[in-house]
Amino acid sequence: MATGSYFPPSGATPGLSPRTSSPVSSPLSPPLQQRSNALSNRLTSVLSVSYADSDIRDALETLSLRGIHNTAEVRRQLRLDVQKEVVDCNAEIVRDFGNVAEQLQRIGTVISSLKETCDEMRKHIVLARQDTNPVLEEATALMSQKQEAETKQHLLDAFAKHFIVSDDELLVLTSVEEPIDDDFFDVLARVKQVHRDCEALLGAENERLGLELMEKSSRSLNSAYQKLYRWIQKEFKSLNLEDPRISSTIRRALRVLAERPSLFHSCLDFFAEARDYVLSDAFHYALTDAVTGGENAVKPIEFSAHDPLRYIGDMLAWVHSTTVSEREALETLFVADGDELARGIQAGLSSEPWSRIDENEEVTFDGEKALSDLVNRDLIGVARSLRQRVELVIQGHDDPVTCYKVINLLSFYQTTFSKLMGPRSNLAELLQILEKFTLSHFEAIMREDVRSLSTDHSALALSKDLSAPQFLLDALEVLTSLMKTHEASIGTSEGQENKFTPVLHAALDPFLNLAKSCADDLPTPTARAIYLTNIHITTRSSIIPYPFASATHLTPLSTALSTLRVDLLEIQHRYLLDTSGLQVLLTALQPFSQALATELKHEIATIATLPAFQPDALIAISQQLDDFLPSALMDATENLKRVQSAAFVKSVTDEAVEAFCRDFEFVEGMIIGADEAGDVGKKGGGDEDEDEEEEGSKGEEEQEGHDLRRLFPRTTGEIRVLLS
Structure with a gap:
């Protein structure tokens, strides 16, 4: 790494830029300008570097570890040291690669040796294979034959183990001396499995073996089912249902026998017949033989034959108790194992297709239904004896109340047996028949009573x-x-048929109709109306407290009373009119009306000429009215005193009085109208001459003598006050 560019050139004054080093202020020369640009670029590059960069941070850390100070000498020495280290590292790498090359040469030599050895061995193997190939082929063939023989042996053993039943097992299955136990059922299950699996053999090429095995297994199964059938019949003979714990072996035997529906139903028929005999004998014993035992001795049911209600109740209670016990004892057979019996019967129908009634009908086993059917069959003899005795007792008693109590008792037990055994069970239908029979006898008693009454004139x-x-x-x-009795019994809830309606038709309607027919012998309409009102009021008051009776008969009775009330109102109204004398005036005023009084006043004036409105007659009627009014209300009430309802009499009388007041108001209005019409006629005549004055004065005196209002002074208000 060159570092000289980071420092000013030699001879430059430290601390001065290249531009100020020259005392000349002329523009910089091109070389100096290029150096200045390079220095600016270098500074810019250095300043643009982020000291947070990892490479710079590692470089600075390395320099820090070396303890180097930033001097020109150190920088030159550092460069030399770095170059020397690089050279040393390269030399060491070259030495290492030389060692690797030597190792590779040795490995190549070893591989060449191994290749030669492998080629030699391959030649020996080819020669050995040529020598042993026939032996291997022969050994392979022998191994295949051995494996095939072993497979056949395994198949034969498995076939014999699965399809062949030993003689000892067949003896357990078919011998009568051998007991019915778990071994029997295990062997039976195995033979059934063999019989089912033989169907697979029938589809093979050789069907003879399958047919022979199936025939043999079928014979064994038939013998086993016959043995099981006879054993169950034997057990049923000694079976004690009083201890309602039936052994698990019998239950299992029935489940297995269900696979043969014909034998299963035959066995049930035998059981039902045996139980029918036992229960019939027990019923006869309860009826006739006393059970001695000290203080708790039970008397025979026949001892209470004189009381039909108790006698029939005791018999029904015994039948109900026996039915419940019988059902509980047999419930373990058909309810607890119902699913297994259903599967067994379904499998049996597949093996006995001739047992089906309808080929398209799906047969399912209902444990509850089978249990109810069996209990019904067990009680056929008891039901027959019960019917005979109940009918005999009912025919010998003529008390209607007792008969009806028996009807309620039979209805109660009919409902009980319907819930216990189903509405279509023999006992439920029998009690329904007995209930109808008793009701028919009850109706016959009522008809006979009505017939005897109709011939008894007294x-x-x-x-x-x-x-x-x-x-x-x-x-x-x-x-x-x-x-x-009906109110205290059950079966009167809403939504059900009113069972008391036939009783009303038998116990009420004939007597009421006979009482109505007696009204024809009464001499007057008033007596007939009062009599009919009394019998209807009496009848209605008897049935009103009982909704089940009033629901059907209250409306007809109320309608008849309404009609009779109209008749009594008319009678009472006419009595008031006749007694007061007002009827005479109403009869005379029949041709007139209020409309006529307002439109044809000259016709109203003719009322004064009517015979009933002559002074003597009108005065007599007015006097009769005055005599009538003080005791009118009392007399009117006395007129209906034989009606046995004071409220009814008061209601009718008040309405008759109101009608009488309206009639009186009409008469009063007509009288006032007649007087007003007469006054108008007098004013319209005028004074024609002096000769007629005398006659006019005489006429006024005569007209004053015919003033109707003066002769009949009572007003409607007075009438209402006096009759209130």
């Missing part, structure tokens, strides 16, 4: 107060007992 005789007849009161008393 029972149909009406009392003088026109109250409801005694037979209707008795029927309503019975109906009240029935409604209380």
Whole structure:
């Protein structure tokens, strides 16, 4: 690295620039100008260098380590030292490369020797291969034959182990003397697997072996299933369901037997028949034989046969308890192992396609349904005995309340068995049939009572107060007992059919219709209306507290009462008009109306000429009205005193009084109109001559004698006050 350029040339004055070194102030010469530019460039380059640069920092660090001071001598010596170090380093590198070259020469010599050795060995190997090649080929062929033989041996061993069942295993599977245990089921599972795997052999070239093995396995399986079927039947004979723990072996046997649907269902039929006999015998024993045992002795159910409700209730309670016990005992067979039974039956239908009813129908096993069906079949004999006894008891009793209580009892157990066994179970349908039978007997009792009443004239005789007849009161008393019984029973929730409606039709409608027919014997319309009102009010008051009864019959009764109320209102209105004498005036005023009174006043004037409005007649009517008014309201109420509802009588009387006041107002208006029309006629005549004055004065006196308002002075306000 040249360093001389960093210092001023010799002979220059230190501290002065080249431009001031010359005393001459003329422009610089070209050489001096070039030197000045070079120095400026060098300074610019040095100043532009960043001392944070890594190279400069390393160089400065090296100089710092050498302890060099910045002098001209040191700088020259430093350059020489650096050049000397570079030369020494290059010399050392050359020496190292010389050593490497010597090593490479030695390696080349060794490689050449190895190559010669390898060529020699390759020649020996080729010669050896030529000598041993036939032996190797023969050995390879022998090894292939050995491997093929070993493979065949393995296949034969595996085939024999998998497809061949030993005689001892077949003995366990088919011999009757051998027990049904885990060994039996293990061998059966293996034979079934062999039978399934034989299908693969049928697809091979030699089908004879597959056919023979399949035939042999089929015979073994059939014998095994027959052995299992007979064993299950034997176990079912001694099976005690009172201890509802069925052994795991029987459960496993049933799951396996399900693969033969025909044998499985036959076994279930045998079991159902055996249980039917056992349960029928137990039911007969509970009915007739007492269980002795000291203080807790249970009396036979037949001891309470005189009380149909208790007798039927005890029988149904026994059947319900037995059904629950039977279901719990058999639940482990069809619910806990339902999935395995379903798979077994599905597999059996594949092996027995003739067992299908419909080929396109997918058969699935429902454990709950199978359990309910089996319990139903177990209780067929019990259900038959129950039906006979219930029908016999019902036919021997004629108390309608008892019959209806039995209906509610049967309905309760019908709901219970529907939830327990399903709505289509035998017991649920049987109780529904018995419920209909009892209801039919109940309706027959009601019809017979109505028939006997219709021929008993003394029972149909009406009392003088026109109250409801005694037979209707008795029927309503019975109906009240029935409604209380129904209210206390279940099955009256909203959204369900009203089961009490047929009872109302049987226990109420015939008696009410018979009571209505008795009204034809009454002599007057008033008596008939009062009598019909009484029986409808009595009937309505009996059913109003019970919504299930009023829901169907309250509307017809209210409609009939509304019609009767209109009739009684007309009767009461006419009574007021006739008693007060106002009817005579209304009859006379029928040709007139308010419109006529305002438009044809000259016609209104003719009212004074009517017979009813003559002074004597009008005075008599006015006097009759005055006699009527003091006790009119009391007399009107007395007219309907036989109606057995004071509120009803008051309502009808008040409305009749209002109608009477309107009629009186009309009569009053017509009388005032007639007087006003007469006054207009008198003023319009004039004084024609003096000769007529005398006659006019006589006419005024006569007209004053015919003043209607003076003869009939009562006003509508007075009438309303007196009748309020």
